[in-house]
Amino acid sequence: MKDFSIVGQSVPRNDGRAKATGTAVYTDDIKLPGMLHGKILRSPFPHARILHIDTTRAAALPGVKCVIVGEDTPKIKYGNWRLFPDTQDEYPLAIDKVRFIGDEVAAVAAVDADTAEEALGLIKVDYEELPGVFDIDSSIKEGAPVLHDYCPSNISVNRKIHYGDIDKAFAESDYVREDIFTVHAVSPAYLEPCAAVAQCDLDGRITLWTSTQVPYIIQCLLASTMNMRENDIRVIKPFVGGGFGGKMELRTWEFCAAFIAKKTGRPVKFTLTREEEFLAGRRRHGMKLYSKVGFKKDGTLTGKDLKIYLDGGGYNAMGPTATFLCGTFGAMLYRYPNYRFLGQHVYTNKPPASAMRGFGAPQSLFATETQMNIAAEELGIDPIELRIKNAQVTGDKIPDVATISSCGFIEALQKAAEMSGWKEKRRSPKPGQGIGIGCYSFISGGVFNWFNTQYPFSAAEVRVFTDGTAHLLTMAADIGQGCDTVLKQILAEELGLKMEDIRITSADTAVTPQADLGAWGSRLTMMNGNAVVQAAKKIKAKLFGAVSAKQNLNVIHELDCKDGKVFPKGRPERGISFGDAVALVQKANRGEPIVERGYYTPRDKGLVTPAFSFGAQIAEVDVDPDTGFVKVKKFWTAHDCGTVINQMAVEGQLEGSIQMGLGYALSEQFVMQGGKTLNPNFLDYKMPNAMDVPPSEVAHIHTYEPEGPMGAKEAGEGLAIPTAPAIAAAVHHATGYRCKDLPITPEKILAGKRQ
């Protein structure tokens, strides 16, 4: 393994001090002179036609400066799948029809938030209620109410994958297992509610500060919905209080802030309430999964036939990506010589589901992993042995998807078994206790260009100065996961500088290089990291040339930079300082500053991702025999993220994933009735707190990913996958109750035990 100076260290966050002292500015903290405050009027009905909207009384309320409805806007649909305009099914404000409770109908801007809120109550909307559909089965039934005229079947996306001969595979199998799984919707529940502030300058150009994961996507889609040019929109991402997938699309308040700012000439701020976030916010897809797998007697997998329906809610949002990915993930982890997948994205009259940590994988792999555990039991093979027998390894090809260029899955399985004392605990469990396993694989960013960007996927600009410092500019969005710190680390490592020598400017679309697709799909370390490395290499080529010439080095000498010096390898005493090397290059170019750019776009890497992470997680649980209450005693995780760039950050991702996975498995759910969310607050939406999270142990499996910067790949998103299947397996081990419909609740456990 290569010897690194800063890469691999637990470097504290770049912005830790600002956040610890409360000086970090989030979008809602921004206050501009003359700023108006906006509020959104939302539909009270899950499905209705808008007959008429009367805003007269609202507009007449003293303090109200602007009221807009859909008809006032350019009426241009948007959606992240620009490559397929048919999928763009949403207007910033509803035109003619509303499709879920909370669908946005009108917006008000007033001198303060209270006045804007009061004005909402004065807008009169005449609706004609329509029958709604609230689950997958009733939505796809013949004659079901149709949500979108363009889509009479209510199935908006179809995705098929097929390789091998699945029917033959099943015919030749010794054991075939068929199950139906249902998984529920959960909320990303980031702590910072969405907010946006817009300002329009005298030339009519817009600056938008917004709590987003995707500044570039917002810039483009805001431009198209406003009917403006992209370069006339500047998007700045202030500090963002978490996203987890929920902030990766253009949203109504961003459009309304910009539109009203342009209309009134005054800055406008919208901040959502927590209730709005829960009632109408994006969520992870609920799904219904039909999975059939075949095995030989010795446990060798023969094939899988997977059909998944996604409960999409009223609009596509990021549903198309989730539909593609749940099919891709269905073929991951194990070697399926034959595979067939059909994914269908189904409209329902509920808040749209979208991206959330794992992007289709937590659902798809819950089915995979649970079925693997069932099969192991029925075949009489240890669940870990069965996995090792079928595990993907480095070099494996997945047809139409990718070649796995690094894979530490088997090592992870072995390590997790060893750390947890698997064999002994599995063989002789104590009463009420159980141990179970779940595994994951995840992507390091996406390859498929659904956004149809005309720029590289990631870009970085590096400027170096004669005082021995550097400035990194990138559109990459740090939303708390820590990419500002990690990208600085990568640059510091390449240039031989210290963290404090590097200034970073990030996520401002007017000053950072075009472009970056944003913080999703665990893409930034891999993709933006590669762009940073490329820019740094160009800088080094310039410095090395100048130092070679100055020192009259033989052409066979290679140079290096480390500890703030540039020197011939093997002769560090002949080095000069980094700043002096920069000065030399500048002197040779009549003072021209050194600025270099690096780019990364995955090419010839299949259709899905340039690199996959892998891992295994084991959970040990205690189940109360009388109440069915599950207490997770401990987690053991072994994961392969390639080279660890920042140990503390990777651990933080893992520990955060456990909190989210625990909630997904046991406590978090939307209680819905006729399209209405009945638990729109943190008291009733039960997210694990500090008392709930059990101790955990982690092992990093060391692999080197050839496509990644310094051998790194995905960390943190994939880890949201294994927790639910691991807990489900442990609960089964403890009680005999096999969960096939998440979440695992005490009621289900007690009912299951009685059966």
Place this chain on the structure above:
Amino acid sequence: MKQVIVLNVNGEPYTVAVYPWQTLNEVLREEINLTGVKFGCGSGDCGACTVMVDGRAVSSCLTLAIEMQGKEIMTIEGLAPSGETLHPIQESFVEKGAIQCGFCTPGMEMAALNLLKNNPTPSDYEIREALAGNLCRCTGYKKIIEAVGVAGQKMKEASERKTS
């Protein structure tokens, strides 16, 4: 009708005109510009808005500003008044990786202060219990719990140095 009141915040008196229904959170953020105080839910469930009032942690989103006259209010901005040095709690949060998105951090640090000022050597259970009213979606709490333990040690050592 607005009423003029004086709020003592971080050792400074602020004269502000408030409506009787305005919360302490709104007045701190909007009138006094102390935006380190966060607003996460408005119903006292998430803890992001936690401030100290007369030495006790309270949810500023559930507290009326008008009732706060004559009380000593401390926000995150008052924790390390010099601006150059960090309070041991802040220092530990930074060093231990207890911060990711940072939105829960100010409230979390206030909850930690509420615990540590009376009990600088809490058990793991006591720390978890003290933080149970503060939600975090990023960290899984593990590094926060560690940071609070380390901060307690630091505070204890500092006070022992002072007394010796």
